[in-house]
Amino acid sequence: RTRAMELTLVLTHACNLGCPYCYMGRKFSRRMPQETAEKSVRWTFERLQPGDELQVGYFGGEPLMAWDLLQKYHLRAMELAQEKGLRKLVGAMTTNASVAITQTSRAVTVTMLPKR
DSSP states (O other), rough: OEEEEEHHHHHEESEEEEEOOOOOOOOOBBOHHHHHHHHHHHHHHHOEEEETTTEEEEESSGGGGGHHHHHHHHHHHHHHHHHTTOOOEEEEEEOHHHHHHHHHHHHHHHHHHHOO
């Protein structure tokens, strides 16, 4: 029998926007301690069985402001999912995408626009 489980990691409380309607409240720059993230991932995988499914959600503030943590823990989840024999691993992210747009815009500007 396949079981599905969800893990949400709040990677940072920092956000690059100041939306007055945001339900997350006052912003501050605290990031999730790596020890907390590692314990959370380990705890989750200890409870999964081969054939199970897992969704890992990345949340914040703005999770793209902690891109290094997002990459690190999703790559770790992918390794553990393969070792455990999970049927499916899904990554999800709640984001305003403005950080990604800015980074993409810079990359396009540098690589695709003609040099003057």
